[in-house]
Amino acid sequence: MTARKFDITEQVLKSMKPANARFGVVMSALVRHLHDFVREVELEEAELMAAIEFLTKAGQICTAKRQEFVLLSDTLGVSILVDAINNRLPESATQQTVLGPYYWKGAPELPMGSDLARGVIGEPCFYSGTMLTLDDGPIEGAVLDIWSGDGEGNYDMQLGSDEMRARGRLATGPDGKYWFRSIKPFYYPVPTDGPVGSMLAAMGRHPNRPRHIHFIVSASGYKSIVTHLFPSDGPYLDSDVVFGVKQGLIVDFKRHEPGMAPTGEQVDVPFWTCEYDFRLVRGEQRAA
Template sequence: MDFTIDTATPAVEQSFAATPDPRLREIMQMLTRYLHDFVREAAPSIAEWNAAIGFLTEVGQWCSDTRQEFILLSDVLGVSMLVETLNGHEGGTEGTVLGPFHMTGSPKRSLGDSIDLLGGSRLCVVSGTVLGVGGEPLAGATVDVWQCTEDGFYDVQQPDVQPAGNGRGLFRTDEQGRFWFRTVVPCHYPIPTDGPVGQLLDATHRHPFRPAHVHFLASADGHEDVTTHAFVAGGAHIDSDAVFAVKKGLLVDFAESTDAELAARFGVEAPFVHARFDIVLTKRA
């Protein structure tokens, strides 16, 4: 059969007809239809298509053990958040993007430990409870956290400045499902712009900034994992996150506390900044 504009799509779809995995077959045939429709509508020149291939090639070449440029591309196109939203679990804490900086394992830490190894200027305690949808505390749940410094950099971005594991911690909740740790108030920051994704943002006049936040990845036996953020309420770029991850229910007050009794409970001195962020996990089907 001649390969023409009219016969192209059914010919490629048919080539996947014998795919043994039905889900893979469905996805490849659907991708073929949508991609071909896009190409027909956009009608790229040969030079434009070669430029697109070159861009994707460069994105792959920028990936490393500590840099995931393809996740970054997915994030700025809103695809990461769309996938998270489609896979959300009703009644649980809303999910957000994993982001490109969850590239190294967080060190195991005890409840109350500090994840700030640099001694930042604004001491902060983050506390919360991991719960089931019925409000029951989930003892022994895992809470993986990671964040940037008060200057807006992750440890993997500054290996000569920050010790490995700075801003990261892997905690387990106590018998009442509680967790708490010391840190610094995170800062808003730009996503990496030195690679091809940064060039794309520059070419389209989009800013690269993310609002200040702490990442969480929580899991418990018999429950669905959730990857989410606690965003610093009222911070810069809350309404224009470069990766579209802000959700109203994830805005958290990072408020200064002068409560000496509360400070003593967390092993710190008042005044300090306190942020409370509870996480709700749904039952695994």
């Protein structure tokens, strides 16, 4: 027998008198869709309690360095969907993707050319490129906020360190060029010791992200972007657990034998180079 609709949905909607119009729009739609979901699956009381316990555990595991709700949003594809809706950029602009749960605000401001990953496990990699407008003009004073895991896929905060590692902020000069040393990023699983990990296992999904290095790129008068660069030779590019891979962000990293690096320094082990030009959109520009 089909469950009666009752009039509870309309009662909830009529009870709302929000002072903020946008809040009213969002909450009204949430109530309608949530109630429709409950009716569609005929949610059982035990399932409702399991959902409440899941959300409770997600809140309890969150800390200043771990955001389980961001991970939940990412793994359900919500983060990348919100990104797509809010960042309709011209085709030639650098694409945006998810922030991820490991961003740590306040990375050190470093001179251009710095080694961000000094003392960090991993294969050396030299990154370079230019910050450009859509018509290929250089952008002076653009800031790259950079972070990645180590060569085993572990971020500093996962290792219990209070010291930021493989992170830094660099600003471009008049020619818009940037360069720095770090490591070639490694693939890794998202945390699976919390409720999101249990959810992924129950869904029959793997927890892995492909190799990537993170950037927040900003410049006065331009739209800031949150993005990654993905080495083209790594696994999981077609099955990223957070659905963050975009074709324009996949880059061929080049391997070099020990010798002279692009910075002029001697490197005694094999190393990699990555060249990529970021193209930013002026504040008023949007996709047609």
